[in-house]
Amino acid sequence: MNTNTETDLEVKNLHAWFGQFHAVKGISVVYPKQSINAIIGPSGCGKSTFIRCLNRIHEEVPGARSEGEIILKGVNINAPNIDPVSIRRQIGMVFQKPNPFPSLSIFENTIIGLKLQGVRQKAKLMEAAETCLRKAALWDEVKDKLHQQGTSLSGGQQQRLCIARALAVNPSVLLMDEPTSALDPIASAKIEDLMSDLKKEFTVVVVTHNMQQAARIADYTSFYILGEMIEHGLSSEIFTNPKVPQTEDYITGRFG
């Protein structure tokens, strides 16, 4: 269990809109350093929208905007004067659907972030690729075909490739939107192991529809309904002794 109480990421009263539609309604939460934080809730409740606000990808959707504070290492990164590009290098993201760049090799996919930041030395890139692919538990499967296309991998391998790609830019927070929803149990288990490893270095925020997964790996769990956070607390408590009736209904399968 997580014993670190130092705050890494704090969200204060975050709202998000798609045009007129109010998708995230005033979320406040604290994510301690080196913890895994799960977000659960029925489909369409704003989980993806919420984590997409955290790395400011949300605002790239036409007509979308967000309000509220997101405090990373003491700085409000949701302020207009903060460059979202630098934020996204500190807050990595893995999407629900594996999305390696087509026509790039496995190697290039892994180090593309570094490369576009200006790192050019071959040796350095190779080293980074190996480190990140190892962290993503993919190295052994791909080390002999690094120059094949990233899209030639299986879905689960692609997802781990995307994780490696996100790790390569060396973020301090990792956002994962249902990273295992398209994977078989074995690949999911690998990614869960990976998350437990990653939390030694990163703060992980993961959206999941899988209650067992959240209970297994997350230190803290939040439950969302209709854009609001209904309950937040230690996973051990949420899953054994939820305080709010809707949470209990949801995790026992009577709701959503």
Added chain:
Amino acid sequence: MNSSFKFRKFKNIFFMSLFALSSLFVLIPLFLIFKYVFMMGATSLNFDFFTQLPMPVGEDGGGMKHAIWGTLTMVGIAASVAVPLGLFCGIYLSEFDKSPLANALRFCIDLLTGVPSIVIGIFAYILVVVPFKSFSALAGSFALGIIILPILTRSTEEILKLVPAHMKEAALALGMPRWKVIYYIVVRSNLSALITGMMLALSRAAGETAPLLFTAFGTRFLSFDLQSPMASLPVQIYTYAISPFDDWQRQAWAGAFVLIILVLGLNLLSRCLINYKAIIDFFKKGSP
């Protein structure tokens, strides 16, 4: 085997043949054009055609060297301005498609696409020929540029819109600045499609007669002076084709053949180049 399965199978075959047949019908005119132009043109083609200027009326022989160079020059000048402009406008339209400026631009481009080429010729005549008091290659290039611009802008926009949003998001999430995402993810990965769009626009321009009739007009001499009239293949073909002389009509066919080959050749060449390049150095050398 039950009957509903057979019926479904029949329907499948029926529609497949329908599609194949329609494709065939579309190919027929294309094939006929090629065949006819090839038969008439290739047989009339000789070395002189590329190296000689027209003979005085009544004398056989001579060629269209001046017109070939004229077309290349004017299309080249038009492209050197209209291609970058069209690409940038297309990128702007696809990447910032909701802004009011983009909507206004798109509207204008659509209008421009619909303007008949003869009207564009008149426009260039009034804007360039009248003030300079002379037909000129520059006026011709100007008219051709206006033909290229809307076609290229829209094709660029349509191509780039096909890039899935989640690819751009993947790149943005890695902390790439917007312009790098546009350059590396959106443009570079669609280079060959963009080049095809560009070649189509250039081909259109290379084949236009109407906008050149009263801008570049035409001449019987090889000229690279942008401020005086310049010959072009389409205008030369037009003049020769409506002439009563057999030899000129023969040369008109040869001109048509050369025009087609020129356009086709440019198209194929650029695609080969791009495919090769795309494979070799996609993302490899390209980091800034």
